[in-house]
């Protein structure tokens with residue numbers, strides 16, 4: 135069984151090369167090639183033929199293929215559907231903001247969390263991604279688009295804290311000076327609220343931004359849309375956010391999807407404001423992106439404006455997230471979902487790539 139070399143840290147690679155009787159600088163050379171997106175040991179021209187052959191016997195190099203690529207006519211957002219080594223697919227979205235290019239990446243194939251408004255979880259969890267497969271989304275999006283990537287958000291398919299160890303390793307890889315060297319302050323990680331994992335993350339004292347998908351301030355309506363709330367209710371989750379803030383000094387930001395008649399009442403805005411008191415939090419309001427399989431609908435503009443005004447009245451900064459890529463199924467899991475469904479219908483037919 136060959137091993138996944140791109141999931142290895144530089145320290146592990148150095149050790150492995152040392153075991154092969156090779157000096158430390160060789161590991162660095164290989165690591166650099168891999169993090170530039172080289173997909174074949176044969177291309178590592180500064181290594182001897184023998185070493186390349188030996189590496190090829192021991193390791194494999196992951197390289198996702200573009201299964202689909204859609205570009206928004208409105209705002210230039212690009213959505214990639216990557217096909218992984220085993221045929222599974224995940225999505226990555228590339229957004230161009232004035233503060234830099236941001237990629238939204240996936241951490242799992244499917245998702246086990248079961249949130250009622252989210253397309254990613256409709257078929258449950260298929261499998262967790264390897265560190266290399268998470269990294270590849272950043273690497274190959276940069277290579278395919280020709281654009282430098284300055285920010286990463288872990289807000290694609292999957293629950294990053296459900297794939298904790300692989301996501302931590304990915305962070306180490308993408309942050310490494312010999313690799314893509316993307317600073318922790320340019321990385322956001324979003325979670326639906328796995329409390330023990332939030333505490334574990336706090337212990338690591340990383341400088342990344344933790345985003346919590348709150349979506350409702352009361353247990354009855356949050357449990358109705360997010361099953362995880364039955365295990366870790368709102369107040370338990372917010373206590374974990376307080377501990378996170380104390381431990382890391384980093385403000386937690388909250389995502390709040392505006393769902394008509396579910397999460398958008400003035401009473402809920404008041405309750406949210408009172409519960410966030412003392413957290414120095416920022417609320418990111420996201421108008422629900424309707425998913426075909428769900429009866430949930432986005433809030434009206436008036437309801438969104440009213441909600442925002444109440445929060446701001448209590449001194450809580452709240453922004454309404456600009457929705458990008460609405461014309462290209464850019465909301466979590468929608469493109470993969472469509473692709474999986476279409477493949478089921480037309481099994482055996484080859485896909486044409488691109489738009």
Ligand code: SAH
Nearest residue numbers: 251252289292293324325326347389422423
């Ligand atoms: N599992 C993680 C990260 C992935 S989802 C989490 O739950 O945070 C990224 C964000 O998009 C989450 O806040 C999620 O709740 C939200 N989201 C998912 N589907 C959505 C939809 N249809 N409309 C608006 N936001 C959605």
